[in-house]
Amino acid sequence: MKCSLINGKLLDVLRGIEDMKKWDMLIIFFVILFNVFLAISFATNVNKTSNKKAIVRVDGNPVEEILLQEDEKVYNIETEYGKNVLLVIDRTIRVIEASCPDKLDVKQGPISKVGERIICLPNHLVIEIISDEEVELDGISR
């Protein structure tokens, strides 16, 4: 079967692509390099500036505010309903020990995004992640 496209025009097109000039290559290379650098620096910057907090509530009353930070830190939350041990590491928070019978909060694992929650129903405990800005807004509206 004769394939006239490959014999004729496609080869012409491919030959044309070879003659990109040196400065074209350079400028494409530098634009991509610069923008990859910019994207990486933006991405790391966002993580540093956005401070997230975890609010621990028992019966709806905030008992503790925990800043989600890089370093490992353990918090003990003891109330009349029971005991929970929280671990903060790598900007995430998780429950590592609980006195409740089903241990659903321990099984849920780490949370890190704004709006995510860990709920421990037997201990009346809710851990919710909020961003710093929301705290300021709350302060204004109060």
Added chain:
Amino acid sequence: MEYQDKITTKKLLHIALFSSIALVLSYLERFIFLPLPIPGLKLGIANIAVLSCMITIDFKSAAVVAIIKSLLSVFLFSKGSALLYSLPATIVSLFVMGFIIFKTGDRFSEVGASVLGSVSFNMTQIIIAANIIRDFSLLYILPYMNILSVFTGVFIGYASKFLKEAIYKRGIL
């Protein structure tokens, strides 16, 4: 050349032809779906007409084509507020492409001009948009858009290069 500075009927006809090509291309562009998560990214195929007008006729004609395309495509196909973003971006990218083609000697080909033109178009558009809505977190998508616009720019550059060769081969201009 002396001929270049006069507006002859032939040149007027060519400007009108390139403008209509640019308008049709910017209309067709709306139906090309790009499967990318970034909003507002276009292929920019209307730039083929502007760029090939610039390399086959001259800078002034290309400026006329670009401004006609920008004004008419906004009035015909989209909302009037889009003019705030697209007209300054068109003018900036026009001057960048003109500089690359006419002032840097023989160093760059059409591909380099097109890449730099589309990158400068993006940057102007996003900076103006960020200033209008007063939200500079918009600038975070700028590097991703620029990297993608390099690829669309290479495509547009080759397209206008082949168009130029076809125009010269058939002796249209």
